[in-house]
Amino acid sequence: MNCIQLNMNRSQTVHDCLYCLARKLDTHILIVSEPNKKHIRKGGWYVDELESAAIKILSRDIKVLSWGSELGFIWVQTSLCYVFGCYISPNVSFNDFENYLYRLRDSLRGRGGAAVVAGDFNAKAYAWGSHTEDARGSALADLIGELNMVVINRGEKPTFQRGESASFIDVTFSSSNMAGSVVGWEVLDAEVCSDHLPISFKIDVAKRLPNPPFPRGGWKWDEDKRDGLADCLHRRLLGSDLLMAEDLTEAIGKACDESLLRKKGNYAGRRPVYWWTPEVKASWKASTESKRKLMRANRNRAVREQQQDLLEKLKEMHRTARKELRRQIRRAKAKAWESLVESVDQDPWGRAYQIATRKMRIDVLPTEGEVARAVQKLFSVRPEIRWAIPEVETPRAFTTEELRTATQRLRSGKAAGPDGIPAEVVRLAVEVSAGTVLRVMNDSLAGRKFPERWKRARLVLIPKDGRDSEGNLKLRPICLLDCLGKLLEQLLRARLLEELEERGGFSEHQYGFREGRSTLDAMEEAIKFAHFACSVFWGRKDLCALTTVNVENAFNTAPWDKIVDALTGRNISPGLTAMVMSYLEGRRLIVGDDQEIAVTCGVPQGSVLGPILWNVMYDAVLRLDLPVGARTLAFADDLALLTTARTEDELMRLTNEALSEIARWMVNAELKLATVKTESVLLVGYRRPGAIQLSIGDEVIRPQKSIRYLGVYLDQQMSFTPHIQQTVARTERTIAMLGRLMPNLGGPASGTRKLLNSVATSILLYGSEVWVDGLRFQQNKKLLVAVQRRSLLKVISGYRTVSAEAAQVIAGVPPIILLAEERASLRRGTDRRVARSRIMARWQREWEEAENGKWTRALIPDVETWANRGHGTVNFYLTQALSGHGCFGSFLFRIGKSDSDACWYCGEKDDPKHTLFYCVRWEEERLKVMKARAQWPVLDNFTDLLLQGPDEWEAVKRMARNILRKKEADERRLEEERQVERWR
Structure with a gap:
């Protein structure tokens, strides 16, 4: 195992350099002190409780058996030995340092077996090459001797170098029985932008690990x-x-x-960094060379004493080279990310999307x-079942x-x-x-x-x-x-x-693993039951309860004999039943690369037959003879009990009887109820029922204000406010992640942005066919509209001040409220074209009556024509022109960024209309449109020009970009002049 040990100085740049070095040296394990906290929190590191020591396994060939941590150190157990990473600050007292060593000693003794310890102890001792020995170094050396461990440091080169100051404070030591296996220990001169020098060594083993009996691979x-x-x-x-x-x-x-x-089977995870460029390589090489020259000069006593000018020159050269390396890395990473963002148009769900949504995050295995x-x-x-397959x-x-x-x-x-x-x-x-x-x-x-x-x-x-x-x-x-x-x-x-x-x-109440049925069907049935109970049918309103019953580890514990009994009870042909018997018995599960275990129950996960066999066995619980007023629904193993009664006492009695009946069936089916996960909610509208207490087994269930059922939060009032609040919060997180792919300047075109935005829309609208009734509450509407507005601002590259109404129209995306109602309408069987026609008509009416977006409405009066155009995408500049929020004097004055709303060029009031159509400063840009499309752009034909065709769209888009880009440059120049005036 090739290892690198380094103190990172909490620097992201050091992490970047270390990954490059690790790939160059074919490294398997990184043992670091003071890592960058933001970096390690992204995952993939074993970290101590203070985030001051960390270990990263770069190769999947290395099996981690266990790991643990305490304050200041982390350990990982591999198949070869324990690897410890340590850090103790130079600022702690000696008593705290001793206590740290005692904890480290106890941990090493508690682990037993061979161990390699590496870290920055900020301790000096002759044993690892230091020219002096302090109390901390003496205490650490005593600990190493007490544990019968061996120092691996060679002591030839310092491990820390800052200017002329050099010290030996990074230490590597191992168990005595491992000392001969830790080879090639070396302090490297490679530039990593840290005051500490990287240390490389190899943990070599005499015996070769056997080839695994079940290797991964394939084609x-x-x-x-x-x-x-x-x-x-x-x-x-x-x-x-x-x-x-x-x-x-x-x-x-x-x-x-x-x-x-x-x-490749167990591939090594040492991939090249995505931002590596020839410029970074050249800067790294130059910085490494300047560092080596400086270190050689520092080690030369004659140079230190007699050639101070040369030493200062070498220091300056190294500072400059390291600064340039940092700059090149920052530039390369920014450029690489821009390139990834630009690639989104060609591959919307590719690497950039996966990085932004953290789907490529490598967690600790x-x-x-x-x-x-x-x-x-x-x-x-x-007990393993082996049926005597009948002769049939x-x-x-x-x-x-x-x-x-x-x-x-x-x-x-x-x-x-x-x-x-x-x-x-x-x-x-x-x-x-x-x-x-x-x-x-x-x-x-x-x-x-x-x-x-x-x-x-x-x-x-x-x-x-x-x-x-x-x-x-x-x-x-x-x-x-x-x-x-x-x-x-x-x-x-x-x-x-x-x-x-x-x-x-199957039972009509089973909705899982059945073609043509979905979670929506199950949720709708539950809501329908509750509405019926709460309606004034038969001249009264009843109470309704929804109780979710959870089966512990359901699919992995289904007894095979119960499955076969269910097939026999349904009179399935003996030949097919015999095949199912053979299919179930003798199953094996490969765990890792070297272990195989017998599977003796459960329906095979990931199989084709498994879901059908589960439904066959579980069907009986849906056919139980429950008391009047109780019924069950199931989606796969998610079982819901619906009960309704006139009074609280009746509801408790009825629900508890039904739960007892279900519990008895589960016992007979040899399935275990997860009673602590059983939840209940009263679906009673705005009535205030008395105290209700349910029970299943020995577990007492108290109804909650809301519970999550099949992905939708059902609350007591059936307002769906808790669900919308949860969904909005989740959508906000998604928008924040996807926002990295959609900068205002550059990035994908608005069409691709709309595609990415569909991810957020899908999250928002999940289950809307069920919760659409919650839109009768203004609070819910406001939450949904607000989050849609934020997502659409990314689509159109608009300023944060653009209203929801204007953003929806410019993006050509109907309001989220109408989209939810459209889904509900489609669910009721309305033709798709009819449903879309209705919401477009409603959108048009709402747009005409809206208080916001007056300038946008003047340009785009007809939303359907605009939304259904077959060409053209908006960008940062065209959105400014269409929204009126941008580099216009009236807008800048309104938000407090300008002292006046007057035009900088002619003194007139500078609103969007003036800039785009009247200001003499931009006559040349308007003339370009005239020459290209034989039409002079004015307010009345601006949108008509855009809608005529792709060429006209691009001509107008180019005009808006040229005008507003030049205005922004002038705005920056004027702001600089004002700053100079203030300083005078």
């Missing part, structure tokens, strides 16, 4: 190599007598080897211990048509399973040799045996934000299955659904 799909791969598949599959899944997988794998590139805990928690261990009538064979339909359902671009074969390759194999693939599938069906090879899945654990109640990292499991196995699952799924439909299908 990269390349559309350009499709024809070559098709030829290879044709040669290996067509006319072959393959019958076994193993043989088919091997044959396709060999064809992939001949045509496609293999993915879970340790082996965290993985083990997660696996133990997620995958329950039950052979099911009818799959047809070519069924195979082709199943193949079309395989999704492209998804991660492959353990065999590494992408879905695109499987589709091509069916296209080339459907007969061979079909023969293998039918052989499995005839033998009523799902191939063992296709029962293996690779577990991937994705870190989530935060930690659970026990302090463990939250991890989301994803199981990757072979695509060939998924193809067989698709065939079985179609047969199973066909038989289920013939035998009555």
